[in-house]
Amino acid sequence: MTVFRSKVNTQSDSFRQNHADMTALADKLRALNARAPARSASRKERFEKRGQLLPRERLARLLDPGMPYFEIGNIAGYMLDTDNEEKSIPGSTIMSGVGFINGVRCAIVNDDSAIKAGAMTVAGGYRLKRAQEIALAQNLPFLHLVESAGGDLMNYTVGGFLEGGTLFANLARLSKQGLPVISILHGSSTAGGAYMPGLSDYVIAVKGGGKAFLAGPPLLKAATGEIASEEELGGAQMHASITGLVEFLADNDGEAALMAREVVSRLQWNTRCPTRPQQSFREPEYDPDDILGIVPVDYKRPYDMREVAARIVDGSDFSDFKPGYGVSTVCLQAEVHGFACGLIGNNGPIDPDGATKAAQFMQLCDQADIPLVFLQNTTGYLVGKDYEQGGMIKHGSKMIQAVTNVSVPRITFMIGASFGAGNYGMCGRGYNPDFCVTWPNAATGVMGGAQAAQVMSIVAEGAAAKAGAEVNREQLAMQEKMLTHMFDRQSGAFYTSGHCLDDGMIDPRETRQTLGFLLATVWEARHRDIKSNSFGIARM
Secondary structure (H helix, E strand, O other): OOEOOOOOOOOOHHHHHHHHHHHHHHHHHHHHHOHHHHHHHOOHHHHHHOOOOOHHHHHHHHOOOOOOOEEOOOOOOOOOOOOOHHHOOOOOOEEEEEEEEOOEEEEEEEEOOOOHHHOEOHHHHHHHHHHHHHHHHHOOOEEEEEEEOOEOHHHOOHHHHHHHHHHHHHHHHHHHHOOOEEEEEEEEEEHHHHHHHHOOOEEEEEOOOOEEEOOOHHHHHHHHOOOOOHHHHHEHHHHHHHHOOOOEEEOOHHHHHHHHHHHHHHOOHHHHOOOOOOOOOOOOOOOOOHHHHHOOOOOOOOOOHHHHHOOOOHHHEOEEEOOOOOOOEEEEEEEEOOEEEEEEEEOOOEOHHHHHHHHHHHHHHHHOOOOEEEEEEEOOEOOOHHHHHOOHHHHHHHHHHHHHHOOOOEEEEEEEEEEOHHHHHOOOHHHOOOEEEEOOOOEEEOOOHHHHHHHHHHHHHHHHHHHOOOOOHHHHHHHHHHHHHHHHHHHEHHHHHHOOOOOOEOOHHHHHHHHHHHHHHHHHHHHOOOOOOOOOOOOO
């Protein structure tokens, strides 16, 4: 037993200030998470008149009650398509996540047709695509609750249209990999969206509501002059009796959810994955709420990453790998919900010793088949004559090679600073971790705004001196102000998460539960036996 002994004084002024600052960010996150459900619920009367459940009510009927659910991209779209903060709806027009259906862990996408009629936005497309990618990587059945107006034509770009083809290709890839694709047609699925059910292995459709056609009545009349009703072109009953697109007909949304649960149940999916022996574990010795007081919002203020780990891992018990070497890089072996994991965190910038220490630790975890968890809080790799001559490039490259090439699962939490190549060495988004989750205080970028502005000023002064010209101090000051604003505006967690650069934002107090869920997900993925095929299941 190596239970960590905390040195945190929860009564200190700094702790209380940190707690207040972080609580304010957590409250902002909670308020933003409430926007889409509130907007959607405001359309309840309209849905009831049509005999429909609201999208979130459909999802609730589908999921196992009381079971954990990991939401993908909950802040995606925030301040992405509007400069009006009050009107920005985080999450956009699609919900996606990983949850349980009759005890089976599944990736689930749900069109929120109560917002913009479920039209596909940039953020919505990201949430859908990321759910597909996670299903492919983690060997999960994929379900889509469909009711969408199609692409958001008011914000159309040809690039978005071309990228949209990936969404359909991913459905074919899922089926080929042996991962069931199940669609519920709650409402309309038009044009390219018709290929959502078309590329599904099982389709459930709601009578009178579910529709799928390449061209609706207006487009058909405009293109060919033909006049036909929606039901004739793509109604649920027509597809169930004439085209064969629909396997199961439901009388209403609630029955459709029950049918989907039955389809999942009859797959007997969990028989193809060994049951993990029941693990007994102890909760941390310290209150997770302490994290809010330990971690300062200002990333320039130091703290001990071990204090955070002690509020996350089982029993606050971990082995500290080479604690006296490369001291600003923290490498810990521990368990979370009984799952072994190697945690790598930062107590500051990464020096040559820290880089080699982390590289060795990653290779050891890879050898023992232990997943890696990255707790990012670094201003990057250290620079300067001593560090350059000490082989910072060479040793930093070892770390990047290791993080790129290990075969074990990698889960990244952005919990503070993430600047320069430190983002890369600590398994940033560009390194395709299995999951990448953000805290609301995180800051990400090539460097801080003030530092970038100072660098460019030094460059400008050097260029002027070489040309024998005077430096325009007023112009230089304006440039510094502009650069500082540009860099700092993009570094904040709400910006990066809103611009779809992670898998979602969580309250720091939820880190242990989230990590436990994700470790269980990657464990199942690597122990599940799936039966792939050559082309995916063709609809007949």
